[in-house]
Amino acid sequence: MAGEGVKLFGTWASPFVLRVTLALKLKGIEYEYIEEDLSNKSPLLLQYNPVYEKVPVLVYGQKPVAESLVIFEFIEETWKHNPILPEDxxxxxxxxxxxxxxxxxxxxxxxxxxxxxxxxxxxxxxxxxxxxxxxxxxxxxxxxxxxxxxxxxxxxxxxxxxxxxxxxxxxxxxxxxxxxxxxxxxxxxxxxxxxxxxxxxxxxxxxxxxxxxxxxxxxxxxx
Known part of the structure; x- marks a missing residue:
């Protein structure tokens, strides 16, 4: 399923980024992955996450969401198909x-x-x-x-x-x-x-x- 311009800023060795990756894939959401060098953070990362200045950051419709738990809740509430949390x-x-x-x-x-x-x-x-x-x-x-x-x-x-x-x-x-x-x-x-x-x-x-x-x-x- 198309993610309509979903981007994920991450770094390959981060278990926190892995969480978001797994959530997106379980949902079947297509996304663009952007690898960050945390020793030389990109202007975009600093723009999208000025508070913590770290990954993961999910961007959807030019709106950034930071922190893996917050990102997960956003994903689960935005794309209702293939729910990861149980209904009960x-x-x-x-x-x-x-x-x-x-x-x-x-x-x-x-x-x-x-x-x-x-x-x-x-x-x-x-x-x-x-x-x-x-x-x-x-x-x-x-x-x-x-x-x-x-x-x-x-x-x-x-x-x-x-x-x-x-x-x-x-x-x-x-x-x-x-x-x-x-x-x-x-x-x-x-x-x-x-x-x-x-x-x-x-x-x-x-x-x-x-x-x-x-x-x-x-x-x-x-x-």
Whole structure:
């Protein structure tokens, strides 16, 4: 379905941009993707998002919308076909609950586990595992958080399977193991096997190099 001049400003390594990409593709909305260099932001990006000056930014009819959650709500309300949020009010609330939990609990713990060393890293690895074990509650009896197909929480947490596996490889530490997190582990496989996810992910080798360099900069600045 034509997006009538929809543009998405993003950067290839951003999981937040991936969320918007997945939402657009689940909706079947055609869009133009514009890659941004965040070390040399374009005048258009600064014009469209003067408050945060970051991606993602969705532009529709020359009107910009920033921040992945706000963009998602805009997409869902503007294009009613192929709804990503369920119709039932309780199910909608639960979808938002698990998306919020993944955002506020899982993301920081995973990120800190990747950035820290020694005892601090051990603490955050443990926290990440505990939070992911809680996240499993939203998957009980279901393939995806959205049921038999991807839903809102899957879109918002859909970066986790790919990024975590790359981070584990770089750290040499496992966060998600089948024995301790069977539902999350299977969800990882199902998400990574989903066609629109596969076609939207960045090249693995490129992301490994990017995250290795980022981690080295963090450790260098804290030395």
């Amino acid at each position: 009010p309780y199910e909608r609330a639960m979808a938002r609950f698990w998306a919020k939990f993944a955002e506020e609990k899982c993301l920081p713990a995973i990120f800190n586990a990747f950035c820290k060393l020694g005892e601090e890293q051990e603490k955050f690895v443990k926290e990440a595992k505990e939070n992911l074990r809680t996240l499993e509650e939203g998957l009980k009896g279901k393939k995806f958080f959205g049921g038999e197909t991807m839903g809102f929480a899957d879109v918002f947490a859909g970066w986790i399977p790919f990024w975590v596996r790359v981070m584990e490889e770089i750290m040499g530490i496992k966060i998600v193991e089948e024995e301790s997190l069977p539902l999350i582990s299977q969800w990882f496989e199902d998400i990574l096997d989903f066609d629109i996810v596969k076609e939207s992910l960045p090249p693995r080798d490129k992301l490994i190099a990017h995250l290795k360099a980022f981690r080295e900069r963090v450790h260098g600045s804290s030395a």
